[in-house]
Amino acid sequence: MNSLAAELLLLRKRVAFWVLLGFWTGMSVLFSYILPYYAYTNNLKFHGRVVGPAALFLLLPQNLVSVITTAFPFFGGTMVLILGALFMGSEFNWGTLTPVFTQRASRMRVFMSKMAAIGIALVPFVLAVFVLGYVASALIAWREGQAQALPPMWDVVKALGAGWFLMAAWASFGVLLAVLSRGTAMAIGLGIIYGLVIEGLISSFGQQIDLLASASKGLLRTNGYSLITGLGATITGGEGPGGFAGDTVSVLQASIVLGVYVVLFTGIAAIIIKRRDVAGMS
């Protein structure tokens, strides 16, 4: 618990953590509620079509789960990939593994505490976006004179869990990249390129090439979108950098694949941390 408390102190005092949290929640609400509502009130096109009453229905509190979860598989994933890469990679940049590893806690204890701290840090990432999403949808409902009914509580709980799970997979990917590259810059760069470009290209080509279609079913993005569509989320199409237009898999399969990713990324990073020499700043 001591090492976990140390890692939580590091996170709590780090401005970058709060900036990422604020950016993620702000952008999620902007793209999930504010822009669609602006398009609705001005009869503008959104996602390539003129929005009508059905669009307003989506923005009401009762559809909170299906709307807000769509931000998690790609945009949220990228945000927490940066969080994971920053939190782990900075230790290499600053050379702080040397004083930390010469205290008392074993390398494994320190590393697992760091992963646990990231896991705890993901809770506000999930909660904040749901709370702000609810506030935005409640305001829209109030302005439009619509019902303030909430979605079933069990659906909200499942959505919170799924959001956390998705983010855990991306954050552990960020940690692994940071450990492999011994720093933050390359880890973030590679992570974003992978999430933004590589997975998108594989998904896109997967619609024409059978081999890639099978491969795309193992991607973070595919399994992330599969998980949230299983919860009732509506995916708007393949346009945009984080869009998704491929085939989804079952919720069970998506959960297993994402779980395997978390274990795999964490395990590989742990083995490297345990075995590699700590030889000053990278």
Next chain:
Amino acid sequence: MIQTTELSKRYGQDILAVDGLSMNVERGEVYGFVGPNGSGKTTTLRMLLGLVRPTSGSCEVLGARPGKPETLSRVGALVESPSFYPYLSGRDNLRVLARHAGVPYSHIEPALAEVELTKRAGDRFKTYSLGMKQRLGMAAALLKDPELLILDEPTNGLDPAGMAEMRHLIRNLGKGNRTVLLSSHLMGELEQICDRVGVVKDGRIITEGTLEGLRRGERIKLRAQPVDQTRQVLESLAGVGRIELTDANVFLVEADTSRTAEINRELVAAGVEVSELCTVRLSLESVFLSLTEEEEQV
């Protein structure tokens, strides 16, 4: 307290950072680990702390394998330049380390006071001068009230007054039962602090012993010219050992200092103009330079 046997570390095929290093540090002593930059001091210290795995050989710290939690809990260390979280204050940095070390926060203020950093402890680490960073590193090493202190170039970046204070602090820390392993490339620094030193070069200990033992007594200092003729006369004298030309016309001669008058007589008789002749105690720095040169000649 610390024992290494034929300890080696190789990086890739080409770099042999530590080459069969054997040393023994006794309980309660201040042991100086001296050598030029790149001689393998820091790599050795990292192996003693379990940060770097040896390629071959063995080492024991406090009777156990380095890097084990129970061993680390009794060791305080400052390795290379002090590395801390730049966005945290000095005090918060120590809180993080105290948590990892499992020591109470009550250890932090005394450690800060010991290195005279209390006033600036609330400021962010990134605003510290190099000297303050070094002192925070020292405070971190003291957090656990360790039996063994491993300090790598602790006076780096300190001004002369800070260096004197740090030496005074290390001397005090070395009193009683605490053991200090202090690495430095500043021979004068170790001379003022250490009980014993090990001289390391190219990853090997080339000599180890007390300061008195290393100094090998006194030398005769001689200012004379012409230089070539002076050297010829000195070399012709029986019982004269190593002859070093340390300046344009200044020699350090390894010989029985009771023969000073005789040497002077022989030189004058040979037409050498002698302008200074005295006996000198060698500094550790001179001994070190002499030793490393001998190694290169071998």
